[in-house]
Amino acid sequence: MTATAPRRDYSLDGEESVRAVERGLADGDWFHATIDPQRLRELSIRTNRRAAVDTALWFGLAIGLGVLAWSVRWTWWAVPAFLVYGAVVGGSSDARWHECGHGTAFKTGWLNDLVYYPTSFMIAREATLWRWSHFRHHTDTIVVGRDPEIIFPRPPSLGQAVLAFSNVKGGPTLMAGTARHAFGRLDPTTRILVPESDHRRVVWEARVYVAIWATAVVWALASWSIHPVLLIGGPTIYGAWLMVFFGITQHAGLKEDVLDHRHSTRTVHMNPVFRFLYLNMNYHVEHHMFPAVPYHRLPELHAEIADQLPAPLPSTAAAYREIFHAIRQQHDDPSWELDRRVPDVPGMPGPIVQAFDWPSDGRVRLPVQLEPGEVKAIEVAGRAVLLARDALGTLHAVDRICTHGDADLAEGLVIGCEIECPKHNGRFDLVTGAGTRRPIRESLDVHSITELDGGEVEVQINSRSSVSGAST
Ligand code: FES
Incomplete structure (x- = not known):
């Protein structure tokens, strides 16, 4: 590294954070590839069956490997057995945590949570804290001072990479942070990311994690054996290399501070085994652009928009060659950027909006033909309103933003009687406007709507009303 290489401030409350806001990079307006909205809706549909099969296979693998490792624990076979078990539990749980955190693995919300909480524990990520962290990662992907999930702050180094792979620093750091939270001591980053209404939840989740780790340690001491710790808690450290192995391919070495995932995010073709372990997150540009699309439809999404994206890396090895080259260059010159060929195409146009002047009686009449699951955007004297027909066929009118x-x-x-936001998968009840899924904390205004004869509807625009939080 040159002696004068500038070191940027990656903290969420430092000078770069202020600069990102000043430069319009915070909560910015991101590029989205163009795709037919109907096709995108089709690709975003979830089913329980696919995720249930994949999850059962994965949990079966993890439990089977755990039983195997335990049964040979006093032999040398325990070494490879625990290494493989650790990689599955402490490494590939990351992909399940991620997909269920978005709520896109299963169609049924509580099934996502059922997998989200144990997999959060397996990688020592406090469930609520990391939910909010990941919302921020999607809002401000690789924006310095805003994104809490940047793995390689510049200038990167080989030592950093080795530490990341072994997780001997990251794992204990996460665990120590959890222990502090269990005592009610929330650090500044947690306070920035997590709204106050969720602070108690963070503390109690931390206590549960610490209690489980403590149980494993007591069990190990009582049995005078390290195996309980290798089984519970330990995989977070010795198995995390697999999480890092995949995770590094997402953004490492790519551009910072750019509101276009094609410059900051990487799509890599991977073999079927890797794709199972990683739940197709190798299609990472596609995932960031359209996070509503579940993991198993990402290859189809890729095929739809590939001509608007940089060429994907042909293999994991090719991705690592690119990353190591970038790390070497950025080690000497942190401002060095990979020169990717990004197609020069216009971004996705916004929805078609039918505009109206403010009617004297607050009522708007218009012809509407919507099938279940379809939506229409209107604007009444600048007020953005959404008309949506739910899965049961009922028409609703709510605020659109x-x-x-x-x-x-x-x-x-539209999922059942709810509308899911395309940005962070937050949801609103179409009947009441209330938030039903984080990160929503404030409800939408609801407008009354009446279906008239002849395919017309009448919408009565309401004044501002209630506020409510997400229930999950
Ligand atoms: S913008 Fe975050 S959930 Fe809608």
Whole structure:
């Protein structure tokens, strides 16, 4: 590294954080590839069956390997057995944590949570804290001072990479942070990311984690054996290399501070075994652009928009060659950037909006033909309104702009009687407007709507009303 190489401040409360806001990089307006909205809705549909099969296979693998490792624990076979078990539990649990955190693995919300919480524990990520961390990662991907999930701050070094792979620093650091949270001591980063209404939840989740780790340690001491710790808690450290192995391919070495995932994120073709362990997150540009699409439809999404993206890396090895080259260059010159060929195409146009002047009686009449699951965007004297027909066929009218981060719900997905935001998978009840899934904390205004004869509807625009939080 040159003696004068500038070191940027990656903390969330430092000078780079202020600069990111000043430069318009915080909660910015991101490029999205163009795709037919109907096709995108089709690709975003979830089923329980596919995720149930994949999850059962994965848990079966983890439990089977655990039983195997335990049964040979006093032999040398225990070494490879625990290494493989650790990689599955402490490494590939990351992909399950991630997909279920987005709520896109299963169609049924509680099934996502059922997998999300244990997999959060397996990688020592406090469930609520890391949910909020990941919302921020999607809002401000690889924006310095805003994104808490940047693995390689510049200038990167080989030592950093080795530490990341072994997790001998990251794992204990996470565990120590959890222990502090268990005593109610929340650090500044946690306070920035997590709204106050969730602080108690963070503390109690930390206590549960610490209690489980403590049980494993007591068991190990009582049996005078390290095996209980290798089984519970230990994989977070000695098995995390697999999580890092995949995770590094997502953004390492690519551009910082750019509102276009094609420059900051990497798509890599991987073999079927890797794709199973990693739940197709190798299609990472696609995932960041359209996080509503579940993991098993990402290859199809890739095929739809590939001509608007940089060429994917042909293999994991090719991705690592690119990453090591970038790390070497950025070690000497932190401002060095990979020169990717990004197609010069216009981004996805916003939804078609039918505009109206403010009617004297607050009622708007218009012809509407919507099938279940379809939406229509209107604007009444500047007020953005969404008309949506739910899965049961009932028509609803609610405000159109997400109360969390200004995303347009006309680009969202109707699921049952809810609308899911396209940006962070937050959800609103279409009947009441209430938030039903984090990160939503403020409800949408609801407008009354009446279906008239002849395919017309009448919408009565309401004044502002209630506020409510997400229930999950
Ligand atoms: S913008 Fe974050 S959930 Fe809508």
